[in-house]
Amino acid sequence: MKMLDVIATSILMTASLTGAGYAQEAPKNLRIGTSLTQMPWGFYDDNQKPTGVDVALCGAIAKQLGSNAEFISLDFKGLIPALQADRFDMVCAAMYITPEREQAIAMVPYIQASQTVVTKKTADIEGLEGLCGRSVSVLQGSGSLKVLQDASSKCEAAGKPAVTIQAFDTQPVAIRALENDSVEGFIATDSLISYYMSKNDSLKKVATGISPTKLGIGFQTNNKALAKLVADALTAMKADGSYDAVLKQWGIESAALK
Template structure:
């Protein structure tokens, strides 16, 4: 795929670099992807200490103070002392419901951590992944914290505060032969969740396959990961295109049932989405994120969930 020219990110008044009215590629060059895969290998072998990826990406600089600046919060949030996040609670280990139907996961802990820096409590609203941005624009919530990749299309609708990296892969049933690449899925049925990075990349792969005169991948779309995974278990599809972190989670809780068909084929930044007219909230969240990165509580969450390779450096 051809990389498009991209605009440089702008630095905000509080020192963070924020994705705001900019466009940039979401497909990462091979060297950067290789670095990311090396970080994953380091985590898996318990040898990760401080793996630094020298990328020309979007990073957050750390504030001099370890305390977030809440003065820019919107009056509605200041009045209630509560921030409401929209999230798709079907994306373990990022966000999901535990056995007691309580929100759990990396993003849940991150949301609570950021809110505590701002002196706020948190309210969560469960929304299908494809509907989180529409829900935000309809003012059902103040922000979206749900593993949203930062893409040019999304930046036309919302502003985003980058807070981690994320990758995609393909899950197969155990015993299926490994794939040389996603192009090897030509003519196969592949489950994906609507609006995810995997669905986007596999759609782009179809464009390339058609140009080469090959059969396209049949993408079978679902609204959540659990249903898509079930289709793979039942043999209704040949593969499942999914976030690498989610695939790893499923493999850990049900070992021996699945295998990774390809290495990570896509790496992007995820961002917290806010409405474009909510500059104050965007700045406050960026300030809170810088504070928790500085005091290491940010890293602690990712290490706890065994995805330390996703952190921004």
């Protein structure tokens, strides 16, 4: 065999092996755990199909990897245990990156977020300190719950009544608690609140931009190969504009990770 033929054969074999390795690391069907009760992050449209920021963005990531996205919905608080039990390949559900979560799972940042508190327009509450002695609803297991617990502790440290926290399994139920006057306030991510208020003009923001942090896509700690592939896919999407396009579609361009 001629030397050029040997070189060409070697290149083809290397390319084939590289492609095979990539295919093994990126599953053909990428199982994505999410919570389809969080507008605008994840919810069902009028045809009962999954939609939202996380569905669009993590669906685009799957496409970038050459995988088919399969979204599996659970209550938010059950997502990490289900990931650890291998029910998903990854979790994409507007999940805050916290030291506690990073002890349990690997996380790849994908969006910047902070917290907002809303009340009825007629309420006389202003700022986080105004929540002392008031009742506030929140999603169970969320970063918003931690913010609310810290605010309540500060109330008590200042000799004021604690915040009465009502934590619910889904965002819609937590929001309805405010609408029905079961609580006096509701706390969630800025993006979720802005989306919700665009459809409901009975509320007002009383505190915003609280505790800015990053949201992360979660992986089993022993699946760092997939985490790396997803991080690389996000980098490619930022470069080609598809990442910004998804955020613009949902009106949350300001949440882009720099």
